[in-house]
Amino acid sequence: MAPSSHLFTASDFLWMAVMFRALTTLLISLLVATPGDAVAAPASHEVSQWTRLARQVGQSETSRSAALRALRDIKDLNPTFLQKALDGPHRALALDVISALELRQLIPDLLNRVSSDEDGFLVLAINSLLDEEHKDLVIKSYLERLDPSRPQIYSPAALVAMLEPLGRLGIPLSKETVGHLLEHEYPEVRSAALLYVRSQILNFNSRDYSALVVKALNSSPLQLRLQAMYLIDEMAKKPTTKSLLDLDTIAAACQKEKGSVKDWCAGVVKKAKSPQSNSEAKP
Amino acid sequence: MKCLINALIGLIFSFAVDMASAAAEPTSNSASPVIRTAVNSPKDRSCRAAYRDLFAQGSVSIRVVFGYKDTRPARFVGDRHERLAFVQRILRPCAASSPDQACGFIRDNDNADLFSKTIPGIDGKPVRVELFVASSSVSSDDEANRANPFQKWQSSYAQKAYLGGIDKADVVFYNGHSRFGGGPDFEPPHLAANGEVDQKLYQSKRPGLNATIKTLSVRARANDRTDLKVLGLFSCASSQHFAAEIVAGSKAAYISSRALVYYADAIENSLSALSALLEMRCEKDFNRSLRSQTPESGSQLLGLFKEH
Numbered sequence: 308m309a310p311s312s313h314l315f316t317a318s319d320f321l322w323m324a325v326m327f328r329a330l331t332t333l334l335i336s337l338l339v340a341t342p343g344d345a346v347a348a349p350a351s352h353e354v355s356q357w358t359r360l361a362r363q364v365g366q367s368e369t370s371r372s373a374a375l376r377a378l379r380d381i382k383d384l385n386p387t388f389l390q391k392a393l394d395g396p397h398r399a400l401a402l403d404v405i406s407a408l409e410l411r412q413l414i415p416d417l418l419n420r421v422s423s424d425e426d427g428f429l430v431l432a433i434n435s436l437l438d439e440e441h442k443d444l445v446i447k448s449y450l451e452r453l454d455p456s457r458p459q460i461y462s463p464a465a466l467v468a469m470l471e472p473l474g475r476l477g478i479p480l481s482k483e484t485v486g487h488l489l490e491h492e493y494p495e496v497r498s499a500a501l502l503y504v505r506s507q508i509l510n511f512n513s514r515d516y517s518a519l520v521v522k523a524l525n526s527s528p529l530q531l532r533l534q535a536m537y538l539i540d541e542m543a544k545k546p547t548t549k550s551l552l553d554l555d556t557i558a559a560a561c562q563k564e565k566g567s568v569k570d571w572c573a574g575v576v577k578k579a580k581s582p583q584s585n586s587e588a589k590p
Numbered sequence: 591m592k593c594l595i596n597a598l599i600g601l602i603f604s605f606a607v608d609m610a611s612a613a614a615e616p617t618s619n620s621a622s623p624v625i626r627t628a629v630n631s632p633k634d635r636s637c638r639a640a641y642r643d644l645f646a647q648g649s650v651s652i653r654v655v656f657g658y659k660d661t662r663p664a665r666f667v668g669d670r671h672e673r674l675a676f677v678q679r680i681l682r683p684c685a686a687s688s689p690d691q692a693c694g695f696i697r698d699n700d701n702a703d704l705f706s707k708t709i710p711g712i713d714g715k716p717v718r719v720e721l722f723v724a725s726s727s728v729s730s731d732d733e734a735n736r737a738n739p740f741q742k743w744q745s746s747y748a749q750k751a752y753l754g755g756i757d758k759a760d761v762v763f764y765n766g767h768s769r770f771g772g773g774p775d776f777e778p779p780h781l782a783a784n785g786e787v788d789q790k791l792y793q794s795k796r797p798g799l800n801a802t803i804k805t806l807s808v809r810a811r812a813n814d815r816t817d818l819k820v821l822g823l824f825s826c827a828s829s830q831h832f833a834a835e836i837v838a839g840s841k842a843a844y845i846s847s848r849a850l851v852y853y854a855d856a857i858e859n860s861l862s863a864l865s866a867l868l869e870m871r872c873e874k875d876f877n878r879s880l881r882s883q884t885p886e887s888g889s890q891l892l893g894l895f896k897e898h
Contacts, residue, residue: 467670528701534740540739
């Protein structure tokens with residue numbers, strides 16, 4: 308072999324580059340790629356690292372605890388910083404951090420931003436912060452926003468998210484409001500309204516909304532009608548709610564369906580009409 | 591050891607993607623703002639062939655299914671909300687100034703999960719896009735869902751949408767939990783005695799992956815339909831959890847993630863992948879739209895652009 312004036316050929320450099328890349332990728336993979344592995348948090352962090360830590364908040368409990376500790380230790384990660392972040396590209400991460408660090412002092416500011424909450428995640432963050440102290444403020448705000456006499460400027464996703472705590476806590480909405488939501492352009496809002504109705508009837512023994520179940524049964528899309536049929540089946544199994552069902556009207560609605568859905572719907576009514584209707588119907 | 595094996599699989603997979611991207615690079619001008627597509631890159635034979643194949647029937651069937659997104663130990667379940675954020679985006683009118691195609695869809699009157707639009711294909715002929723978007727949970731409360739009879743129906747519906755797509759659609763995206771390699775999963779998770787998600791069960795039985803592989807193999811043997819073209823798993827570390835089995839068991843291109851995926855990134859990446867397919871992006875720009883060079887937030891595509 309002839310002696311070379313160069314220590315490495317071009318091919319050597321190429322392979323060194325490939326090997327360097329391989330080792331780097333391997334190290335990165337070891338650090339980030341295995342679910343369930345705890346990511347050890349260094350003792351202190353700069354504020355610039357908050358997005359990396361915030362991504363770990365939704366992971367395993369070990370990772371979450373370490374990430375939360377580290378986030379709390381970042382001096383400059385204060386409410387003002389996170390409020391600014393809500394207007395930037397890391398909005399979702401900022402909401403998760405606000406929720407995870409339980410920064411309830413930001414609730415009034417978050418409520419002011421609901422009209423620009425396109426994806427509903429801001430309202431979900433507010434929901435996660437709900438406690439006794441802030442419950443009245445948040446609920447009052449949601450009720451005002453769901454009032455059909457007010458301009459409907461809220462995204463469907465925000466409406467769906469606002470309905471959830473109202474259903475869970477048994478906060479009454481007027482029949483007009485729920486009826487209006489059952490006619491919303493987005494089927495997802497109609498479905499959330501029916502879920503609210505289910506909670507009111509089954510969990511809070513409300514007798515006010517049974518007509519809205521039939522309204523949903525006569526609506527589009529098919530997914531909403533199926534949701535209504537399941538609710539009717541559940542109501543038929545409880546003596547207190549079975550009496551709320553107008554089975555003849557429901558039977559007429561069933562006749563408009565086709566195929567297996569029609570058969571199942573008719574089966575639900577037939578079972579509800581029988582004296583002992585406590586077995587489970589399946590579509 | 592398992593961590594090391596996972597890392598090595600991820601390494602091999604990421605190298606394959608990088609090498610494939612480099613091979614498909616048409617010029618050395620990587621800073622070019624022009625997005626390379628099958629329409630404006632006639633010399634990129636693998637790019638044109640991929641989209642000719644995808645749009646060969648004059649239509650393309652795409653399914654996007656959100657798995658059951660519980661947040662244990664918390665009770666919150668997020669897939670309904672994530673799906674709605676996705677749906678709102680695809681229903682927006684498309685902006686004339688943007689190439690984005692994850693927009694401008696119209697929803698079916700009586701099927702809330704069915705959307706469609708028409709795009710110009712590779713030769714200008716119209717291509718009808720049918721997009722099915724389903725989610726798995728019936729409310730945001732895991733405990734309430736477990737007590738709601740409608741949840742069983744919804745989980746079954748979502749699973750059928752996913753597996754039915756693997757059997758018959760052109761493109762299937764899953765956006766959900768990996769369940770330690772036992773996903774995709776559309777049901778409230780199996781719990782261990784301590785109330786946590788039963789990791790051992792998912793790792794040993796691998797119910798979601800096995801159902802996926804079985805359906806892929808049935809389709810591969812069937813003579814009455816074309817192959818699945820793209821399978822995208824927008825779930826945590828899907829490159830490590832699922833790549834080996836899926837790549838071995840199917841000719842479909844595979845979109846996956848190397849790292850633990852943040853939910854907002856998974857939504858963005860699935861919208862980007864949908865748009866990239868309908869824009870007919872060539873390999874490098876497809877992966878750029880998926881942020882493939884940023885493992886902590888991006889996804890990567892492998893196998894759509896084959897050598898000719």
